[in-house]
Amino acid sequence: MAIAPDYVDSLLAQYAGPDANAAYLMCDRHDPATVAFTLVDDDLSSREMTFGELHDRSARLATTLHERGIGVGDRVGVLLTKRAELPVTLLALARVGAVYIPLFTAFAHGAVEMRMQAAGAKLVVTEPGQVEKLAGLPDIQKLVAGPDFAAAEAAEPLETSASLGPDAPFLQLYTSGTTGSPKGVPVPIRAMAAFHAYHEVSLDQRADDVFWNNADPGWAYGLYYGIVGPLIRGLKNILHHMHFTPESTFAVMEKFQVTNFASAPTVYRALSKSGLPTTARLRVASSAGEPLTADVTEWSQRVLGSEVRDHYGQTETGMLICTHWNPVAETQVKPMSMGTPLPGIEGTIRDGVISFAADSPMLWFMGYADDPAKTATRYTADGQWYLTGDLGRTDEDGYFYYISRDDDIILMAGYRIGPFDVESVIINHPAVADVAVVGRPDPSGVRGELAEAFVVLAPGVAGSDALATELKLLVKENYSAHAYPRCVHFVDQLPKTESGKVQRGVLRKLEL
Template sequence: MPLPHDYVDHLLAVYAADQANVAHLLCDRHDPEAVAFTFVDDELNASPMTYGELRERSSRLATSLAARGIGLGDCVGVLLSKRPELPVTLLALARLGAVYVPLFTAFATGAVEMRMSAAKAKLVVTEPSQREKVDPLEWLPQLVTGDEFAAAEAAEPLAEPVAVGPDAPFLQLYTSGTTGKPKGVPVPVRALAAFHAYHEISLDHRADDVFWNGADPGWAYGLYYGIVGPLALGRPNILHSAQFSPESTFRLMERFGVTSFASAPTVYRALSKSGLETTARLRAASSAGEPLTADVSDWAERVLGTCVRDHYGQTEVGMMICAHWNPDAETENRPGSMGRPLPGIEAGIVDDAIAFRTDSPLLWFAGYRDAPEKTAERYSEDGEWYLTGDLGSVDEDGYFRFTSRDDDIILMAGYRIGPFDVESVLITHPAVVDVAVVGRPDPEGIRGEIAEAFVVLAPGVSGTAELGDELARLVKEQYSAHARPRRVHFVEALPKTASGKIQRYLLREGDAG
């Protein structure tokens, strides 16, 4: 059956109400006996946390944070691994009307300092293994897990959480820095409506699912849809403390009977290239963060019993265009397509770029923090469209296809070459584990730019000139002669952001790292 005609109106009535209360929406309204998170350690031991425990612990921590001077609108950095104190801190800040600023645990001191200074943070919550990154910031007070955190949680519970309304920020993230300096993105309470819709429509997160979003909550996809989204729906997510490996991922899926998995394409690619066997079987598999190549989905159907559906979004707006899993959304999984917009989002192509109507009910971006010029770049001259900066196309049925970021397009002798198309061919070669294609100046000065491929090879494979020629021919034969890479570089690894996105600008500049 189709979705109710008032589906979006219902979400906005809940999450964009005048007295919207984040603590109530994410925790207090849910069954206190229901599991909010299952924490899994390196040995696959599981520790559940119920909504009742989350409410109690966060209410007590909120009292202690208030005593430290944390209140309405104050930013607090959170440099924590996937441990119980992370959602406890998020809810404690929500109870005070404060703003949670995630920090990825792989950050060095410089990255932490940049974000904390830009956010004018009043406190950072961290753990012993991360303190050496924060200690040099003498101006920034700390709350550290262990005895200090336990003492903070021993306070009397906060009487009433603060209702901040739909437009107040409760999160502030920073863009991943694929094209330049990270920018602050305040996330208002009304964004919860879009997060809820993504879980219900795109992920089809069902009450009987064993759901696992493997993304790190230091970044948008892991925080929006591994922490906040499940809390909004009142459904659990698995938080696994171990570093990613194909072995540990398959073991966890098998041990806990995961039915719905969400992660980045790099994770699926590593699983597919591992050569490991697994008994895990999924009902749904979802991918976000980078374009998904067809080989990954084909592998998943053979090995995991389901295809992988591609989902598209940005830190600034969340996930907006998806190959939805919910059958009521009537979306096919078309090869090369990332699907159709969420209900409540009107999307189109403006100057060859993917764009969203600014009056779309579920579009929540209101601008970067303290960066009016950068904010203005996000809108069309008439103000009617939010411009993603990503090139794409849409077919007659409303299915969108990603081409590349605007600054990733390769302009060669009048041709426009999308790197994703070339990468999709190269990754099918059994010797290729990872690949990025960029445009660099033609040394002969004839074509303007030429396509160059940076290739990570499988263990034991040598990067010979013959293999480079073979890869170029593969593109010529399976895609197009004009798009074949004129140069193939064999590298040990690709430069990536901490969230796994390829930093193509470093490759274009000749600094492959």
């Protein structure tokens, strides 16, 4: 078997037509009786949400959005946990042609404010436990799950939905910045073709699977492939409201008999190191976010009945290279290899950098919002190749292997942390004269990397454990609880190049 020659063309015909309609593609074309999500609560009680319910609730919410002046191209922040209101909001925004901006619920006020101001957002949809993070955003409307939603969903359903064409954005995500503020990535409707291919070819999600992508929808992997991907294919995903623990993850796998699981390597590492017994058995296990280690794959094969296959992608592109699960892809499983490109993606190595042909039909990156200069850095001078910034190699069969990042993103517990975000908080402390944040290997082997801060103090200030704790708390409260530096090192100066750039590679290699 092999992928049909017209496979990519057939997907583009579905998702990249001149009248492409995001609400129709994600919901309205499916049987209303089909289950879209299994909603699982903290106590493992559950209920199923059908496409019919999604259609009705989102159409009613769309009426309220329209009445509030939300329309085509308007940016709307969504600060919600994994609850029913999240996909309802996504579809309601699609109906009026607005753009959904995910906000990670572990963000502090500053991270939320930066993204909403950068996007020019007109509205934030949130829930009672997150409302306080919106203080100081007086010019942005708020819609809160609970009474606000009950009133909104009592409205008459909006009868129409926006048909905006393939290049109209329906999502906008923000990267983790290394040399400046995070950059906005508009995601066009035609990206759904690539999302569909990844779910079908790489994840091999089937109608009889119990599929669970447990990544947080505040980030690309959880939103693209835990929310949008299953919706466009008309297949269900589990939405588990509780935060990750090994105990809760095994409990969900066992109770709901999960067969197809997708997550970050840190989740698999935490499960493997927990020592907990489990009766869970998987047909398919997939990982994305950072390179896999051999011990994780060995453990998963032995305990869960399936190896874990590595998949590679970026916020700007979605998944690009995978050890595909669907047998039609005829993929070999090679140790430490990420696999081969997704159908419709042409990849190569240019000067050591993993690169992709800019005219690949499944490559949908349109550039960073309002930042043509930054966009230009992602391409070769002739515009023919998209540059990932990651180093890699290929073998004689065309299989790709990851070597290292060519930037300074910190990959901790599956999350991408931009040093600039953390540094911009710490540098505001009056005791700090200079600071650099880098990722260093987690000694426990669970989180991949940990953020560590190297701090140069102001004259006359002495370093102390109390000050280190104060700086950690500052990041927790002003950026995000997941991104604070686990270690703070007080140093006399930072290693820098002649042009004044911090040599982060030197810091990562320091013996301390």
